[in-house]
Every structure is written in structure tokens, then in C-alpha cells.
Amino acid sequence: MESAPRQAASAIEPKLLARVAKGDQQAFGQLYDQSSTLLFTLAYRILNDRDEAAELLQDVYLEVWRKIAKYDVGRGSPIAWLVTLTRSRAIDRLRSRASRGQHVVADSFEHPLVSVTPDVSPNPYEAREDTEMRQLMAKAILDLPLPQQQAIEMAFYQGLTHTEIAAKLNQPLGTVKTRIKLAMSKLRASLHETLPQGHQL
Amino acid sequence: MTHEELEEAVPLYAIGALERSERQAIEAHLLSGCAACHAALKDYQTVASLLPFGLTPATPPNTLKAKILMAPASTASQAEPEQPGPRSSLEPGEWMNHLFPPITPARSLPFRFAMGFAAAVILFGGGYLAWMNYTRTAQRSGEIQQLQATVQQETSRVASLQSELRQREQTLDGLKSDLDQRTTEVAELRDQLLQREAELDDAHTQLTQHDSSLQRLARQSEEFAALFKNPASKVVSLSGSDMAKSAGAFLLFDPATKKAWLYAFNLPALPSGKVYQLWAIDDKPVSAGVFGLDAGQKARMLIKNMGEFPRMKKFAVTVEPDGGRPEPTGAIYLIGQI
Numbered sequence: 001m002e003s004a005p006r007q008a009a010s011a012i013e014p015k016l017l018a019r020v021a022k023g024d025q026q027a028f029g030q031l032y033d034q035s036s037t038l039l040f041t042l043a044y045r046i047l048n049d050r051d052e053a054a055e056l057l058q059d060v061y062l063e064v065w066r067k068i069a070k071y072d073v074g075r076g077s078p079i080a081w082l083v084t085l086t087r088s089r090a091i092d093r094l095r096s097r098a099s100r101g102q103h104v105v106a107d108s109f110e111h112p113l114v115s116v117t118p119d120v121s122p123n124p125y126e127a128r129e130d131t132e133m134r135q136l137m138a139k140a141i142l143d144l145p146l147p148q149q150q151a152i153e154m155a156f157y158q159g160l161t162h163t164e165i166a167a168k169l170n171q172p173l174g175t176v177k178t179r180i181k182l183a184m185s186k187l188r189a190s191l192h193e194t195l196p197q198g199h200q201l
Numbered sequence: 202m203t204h205e206e207l208e209e210a211v212p213l214y215a216i217g218a219l220e221r222s223e224r225q226a227i228e229a230h231l232l233s234g235c236a237a238c239h240a241a242l243k244d245y246q247t248v249a250s251l252l253p254f255g256l257t258p259a260t261p262p263n264t265l266k267a268k269i270l271m272a273p274a275s276t277a278s279q280a281e282p283e284q285p286g287p288r289s290s291l292e293p294g295e296w297m298n299h300l301f302p303p304i305t306p307a308r309s310l311p312f313r314f315a316m317g318f319a320a321a322v323i324l325f326g327g328g329y330l331a332w333m334n335y336t337r338t339a340q341r342s343g344e345i346q347q348l349q350a351t352v353q354q355e356t357s358r359v360a361s362l363q364s365e366l367r368q369r370e371q372t373l374d375g376l377k378s379d380l381d382q383r384t385t386e387v388a389e390l391r392d393q394l395l396q397r398e399a400e401l402d403d404a405h406t407q408l409t410q411h412d413s414s415l416q417r418l419a420r421q422s423e424e425f426a427a428l429f430k431n432p433a434s435k436v437v438s439l440s441g442s443d444m445a446k447s448a449g450a451f452l453l454f455d456p457a458t459k460k461a462w463l464y465a466f467n468l469p470a471l472p473s474g475k476v477y478q479l480w481a482i483d484d485k486p487v488s489a490g491v492f493g494l495d496a497g498q499k500a501r502m503l504i505k506n507m508g509e510f511p512r513m514k515k516f517a518v519t520v521e522p523d524g525g526r527p528e529p530t531g532a533i534y535l536i537g538q539i
């Protein structure tokens with residue numbers, strides 16, 4: 001499909017976004033190539049439906065195209081911006097689906113945060129940096145106690161608030177909050193240790 | 202929420218686990234410019250955005266890229282940028298805008314829609330922030346006005362209480378001065394009463410004295426009358442010496458009872474510390490009593506035991522020092538014999 005080696009999603013340059021902001025369609029295409037797999041993976045994980053995930057991605061990229069002028073490198077890394085936007089839109093969809101009484105993604109460990117045996121093997125269509133990042137993240141998450149993984153999963157991928165999580169798990173609110181805080185803090189620490197150069201937290 | 206609570210809520214905010222009200226509180230805090238929370242949020246937001254790297258990759262459909270790259274071109278002709286769907290969750294641009302000031306929009310955007318949209322976004326964003334600030338400011342000034350009104354109410358209440366208190370104090374002062382006046386009056390009345398009682402006591406004493414002198418006089422009158430009526434009574438008259446030529450006296454005497462009655466008149470007034478003394482003279486003079494003068498320079502004296510009268514030849518009255526003397530020492534003023 002593409003002769004040039006794939007650029008990593010984790011290494012999208014702010015310059016590329018600046019080019020897109022200037023209306024550079026080629027740059028927009030490159031942005032898609034670098035980010036679409038990660039964003040589709042995320043959308044599919046949240047919505048559990050390939051077609052709906054693809055639909056969502058169309059909306060997201062259109063919004064990116066429109067909002068790109070707002071992006072500033074000082075606000076965070078390009079991929080952080082894209083992931084946050086995609087996650088928000090996917091959760092919106094999930095909620096509007098729930099309010100229409102449609103199927104909501106099954107809870108928790110039917111769709112764990114990482115695969116039980118995480119697929120950390122190199123993907124021919126994946127950039128080397130992304131493979132490394134995937135391995136780092138998988139390890140960091142697997143190092144968390146299961147209840148903490150579960151809390152993170154329910155908040156990030158199911159879009160549940162701590163109150164909702166506490167109610168679903170029948171756990172005290174304080175316990176759930178602590179689990180999330182501890183998990184986030186540990187992830188932050190392990191990423192600080194292991195992130196490659198250029199991916200400062 | 203305290204700063205500590207807000208700081209602790211940052212990781213939950215980053216992963217999207219906060220309730221709406223908590224989210225608003227932390228956004229307001231971030232807008233206030235807390236550098237520590239900004240830095241923490243940037244870290245945690247990065248952590249959250251890297252989470253999908255932990256998932257097994259899913260490849261998007263091959264046709265998706267073409268559709269997506271077509272979309273900007275097809276929307277380029279739209280005059281109004283289309284607003285994205287529901288906004289129930291936090292806009293990713295929002296938290297980023299909150300953290301960092303919006304950049305100047307690129308002027309060289311060739312797409313009119315992008316220009317228009319950027320402007321709209323800026324307007325919307327600016328308007329949103331302005332609206333947020335306005336709402337907050339309005340809310341704050343509303344609260345301040347409410348507080349000021351409450352303070353004014355309380356102040357006027359305090360003022361009215363103070364004036365009431367002053368009135369009470371005045372009333373109390375009035376009552377106190379009334380009471381003082383009454384107390385003074387009562388004291389004066391008591392003094393007057395005591396004075397009257399003293400006067401009454403005096404009057405009573407005087408009356409008693411008067412009574413006793415009247416009784417004495419009455420007794421003397423009775424004695425005199427008894428002596429005078431008694432046929433056995435003898436009378437001796439005394440005449441004035443050279444010292445008191447106009448003076449005179451007579452003596453009534455009852456030998457049976459040995460009582461005698463002296464009546465003297467026109468005797469000269471006595472110098473102070475002196476009395477008249479009556480002497481009965483046999484071989485030698487014997488005192489029969491001392492007497493003074495009444496207002497009309499007269500003297501009356503009852504002698505209860507005159508002794509053996511027949512042996513008495515002479516009677517005389519001399520002036521002697523107060524209380525009298527056993528023997529005459531002064532000049533003779535009256536003299537008489539049987």
C-alpha cells in the first residue's frame with residue numbers, strides 16, 4: 001500500500017499538524033496513516049462494532065480537520081490530542097446508544113484492558129516505536145493489581161464515573177477512587193522510567 | 202473542595218471518571234491558573250492517552266482512508282461549519298484550551314470553511330470562556346450583593362437593638378433618679394419623725410416635771426391650809442433687817458405635828474451660788490432649811506420637823522453659800538421672835 005516506512009502514531013510531529021492546519025491534504029493523509037490504527041483500535045474497543053468504529057473515525061477526522069487550528073504543541077502531544085478527542089466522541093456514542101436502549105458493550109473482563117496474552121509481537125504494518133510503546137504499555141498495565149486494571153478499564157473504555165464504577169462493583173466510593181488514583185500514579189511512574197526519548201510525560 | 206482534594210482529583214479527571222460537578226470544580230480551579238495542577242494534569246492526560254497502546258491493534262477498513270480524505274473537500278463548500286454531535290462528555294479541546302491560551306489562528310488557510318470554522322471556533326471558545334467568566338462574575342457579584350444585603354440587614358438590626366438598649370438605659374436612669382428622690386424623701390420624713398419623737402419625749406418629760414411640781418404645790422397648799430385652819434397653830438412674824446427693810450415673813454407652826462410653814466416676801470434677789478437659810482435659835486442657831494425665791498420674789502417653804510418649838514426663842518434668815526451651812530456665816534435678812 002505504502003512504499004515509505006510507516007511513521008509511528010506515538011511520534012506524530014507537531015509540524016505535521018501545522019501543515020494540516022494550513023490545508024495540506026497530503027499532510028492530512030499522512031496524519032491518517034500514522035494515527036488511524038491506534039484510533040480505530042480505541043474506537044473499536046469502546047464501541048465493540050467495526051462499522052460503528054469506522055463511522056466514528058470519519059467524524060473524528062472531520063473534526064480534526066476543522067479544529068486543527070486550535071491545536072498547539074504546548075497543549076500536549078499530537079497523539080494525546082487525537083486519542084482524547086476519539087475517546088470523547090466514542091463515549092458520547094456509547095451513551096447515546098445506551099439512552100436509546102441499544103446494546104451496550106459488555107462489562108469489564110469480557111473485554112480486558114489488554115489481551116490475556118497481550119499481542120506484543122511486531123506487526124509488519126506497525127512502526128517500530130509503536131511496537132515498543134505497545135510493549136511498554138502492556139507491561140505497565142499488567143503490573144497493576146487486577147482491581148486497579150478493572151477500575152481504569154471501566155473509567156476509560158466504558159466512560160463510567162467513579163460513582164457508577166463503585167455502584168457496579170458494589171465497592172465503597174473511596175476504594176474505587178483510590179484504585180484509580182493508584183493505577184494512574186503507577187502508570188505515570190513506570191512510563192517515566194521506560195519511555196523512549198522524545199516521549200516525555 | 203480544598204486544593205488537596207482538587208489535586209487528588211486530577212488523575213480521575215484525566216481518565217474521565219469525575220462527576221459533572223467535580224469536573225466543573227476542577228476546571229474552574231485550572232482556569233484560576235494553578236501551575237502545579239496544570240503540570241499534573243498534563244502528565245496524567247498523557248498517561249491516559251497512551252492507554253490504547255495497551256490494546257491489541259485493530260486495523261481500520263481499507264476504504265476508510267478514502268472516505269475520510271474526501272470529507273474535507275466535500276465540506277469545503279459549506280458556508281456554516283457543522284457543529285459536531287452531542288457534547289455530553291468533556292471536549293478534548295476544552296481541557297487543553299483551559300490549560301493553555303489559544304493560539305493565533307493561521308491566516309494562510311486556503312479553505313474558506315476552515316477559516317470560517319476557525320473563526321467560529323475562536324468566537325465560540327472565546328464566547329464560552331467569556332460566558333463562563335461572566336456567569337462566574339455575575340454569580341460572585343450576586344453572592345457579594347446578597348452578602349452585602351445581609352450585612353446591611355444585620356447592621357440595621359444591631360442599630361435598632363442599640364437604640365432600644367439606649368431607651369432602656371434612659372428609662373432605667375429615670376427610674377433610678379426617681380428612686381433616689383423617693384429614698385431622700387423617706388429619709389427626710391424619718392428624720393422629721395425622729396425629731397418629732399424627741400420633741401414629744403421632751404414634752405412628755407416637761408409635762409411629768411410640771412405634773413410633779415403641780416402635785417408638790419398642791420401638797421404644800423394642803424399642808425398650809427391644814428396648818429392655817431388648825432387652832433393650835435402658832436404664828437411668828439419676821440421683819441426685814443437693814444439689808445432688806447421692805448422684806449417680811451411669817452411662820453406657821455403646829456406643835457403637835459412639828460410641821461411649820463414659812464412664807465417670805467420682798468426679799469432681794471439672790472446672787473448666783475447663794476441661798477437663803479432659815480435658822481431656829483435656842484442656845485445656838487439650828488438650820489431649819491434652805492430656800493430660793495420664785496418669780497415674784499416670794500418664798501414658800503414647808504418644814505416637816507421643826508423640833509421642840511417652845512424652846513425656840515428667835516428665828517432668822519441669812520444668805521449662805523449654795524446648800525447652806527451648819528452655822529450662819531452670812532448677813533441676816535429677816536429676824537423675828539416669839
